[in-house]
Amino acid sequence: MVRIPKSDNPRIVIIGGGFAGIKLVKKLKNLPVQIVLFDRNNYHTFQPLLYQVATAGLEPDSIADPLRKQLEPVKNFFFRMAEVYSVDPLANTIKTEIGELSYDYLVIATGSKTNYFGNESIMDHAFPLKQIPQALDLRSHILQNFESATISENDKEKASRMNIAIVGGGPTGVEVAGALGELKKSILPKDYPELDFKNMNITLLEGTSRLLNGMSESASNRAIKYLKKFDVHVKLNTLVTSYDGHSAQLNNGETIETHTLIWAAGVQGNYPLGLPEESIVKSRLKVDRTNKLIGSENIYAIGDIATMTTEEYPNGHPMLAQVAIQQGRLLAENFKRLLHGKEPKLFEYNDKGSMATIGRNKAVADLPGNIRLGGLIAWLLWMFVHLISIIGFRNKIIVFSNWVWNYFTYDKGTRLIIRRFVPKKQKLKNEAV
DSSP: OOOOOOOSSOEEEEEOOSHHHHHHHHHTTTSSOEEEEEESSSEEEOGGGHHHHHTTSSOGGGSEEEHHHHHTTSTTEEEEEOOEEEEETTTTEEEETTEEEEOSEEEEOOOEEEOOTTOHHHHHHSBOOSSHHHHHHHHHHHHHHHHHHHHOOOHHHHHHHHOEEEEOOSHHHHHHHHHHHHIIIIIHHHHOTTSOGGGOOEEEEOSSSSSOTTSOHHHHHHHHHHHHHTTEEEEOSOOEEEEOSSEEEETTSOEEEOSEEEEOSOEEEOOOBOOOGGGEETTEEEEOTTOBBTTOSSEEEOGGGEEEOOSSOTTOOOOOHHHHHHHHHHHHHHHHHHHTTOOOOOOOOOOOOEEEEEETTEEEEEETTTEEEEHHHHHHHHHHHHHHHSSSHHHHHHHHHHHHHHHHHOOOTTOOOSSOOOOHHHHHHHHHO
């Protein structure tokens, strides 16, 4: 059994310390309940800026903050760093790597994980970008490739190590491509003067007819225009069918020679085993308008893992931080209403708009009221919104100072290979030897 003190108050167990989980815990702090939070890490990650860690713009500790530190003012709160394996809805218990624990109410806020759509070759060789260790692996891998390119005598091998392909034209893919374009244009040529950067190709691949499908047509067109200024090649209606770590095969018959393929093409729900089958829809958990799991009376799901069907959102809400935060806030209010015998409120998403940055002075923003912004104004707005959203005052100061330094010096000071990245298959080979 997980060691948690007994309490006369209802126990609310929350799985996941992301945006939704943290907001829920903070809003529950004054209620007569016992709160237990599980997460496989002891920190919260500000995922919107993961790509900047991967492209040497920020260090990982500037976008992460310890969960215990963030939530220490909350009374009757307990944190346990452990992975949750399964749920037993009949017994009202969860099974974790450190034992079992009973609950009165369970909240699943486990977010999403990378979806490779069953393509094992891509799963084995591509680089996902959902966690800090993955961002650090990608950063080291890219820099190691340039170090290898400087000593390679084979022109084809040299070009392959310099080339980078990004799969997925959503905000993550667009932002990664723009950041890499900035590196190619202003920074890497100074670090590696012996390399000819005319031979470096950055390619962004999108399977549909336009970029940023969740945003306006105007944002999509502007994104393509900005990416071209950073010498990024955009290929629409293009899928990767296979990748062996050196060559990416495309559905149009083309081949891209690259040692680096970044996968930003899709995500899927990341939930524990044991939940009712009727509550699982397309790898996400189906909930009602109060975020209660379909088929359950005391299990809830919030954030990316939850899909709530409404007239305005027939396929569920977008998997955005604002949705998670708003659902966490409302669920806390509904727990308060539940304890006082009141009817719960229904969730209504307040869409505050969408943004994506492509690089220095270049961003796109779709705001309420059909306001479409681009260029410097959108870029400054993007910076402001992300800066105030980062958890922790220290992190805000560090990120802001890094951005100011990068802007005026055209330099990204975290081009460090802290740990050498070793591909999965090479690791297995080394272990066998």
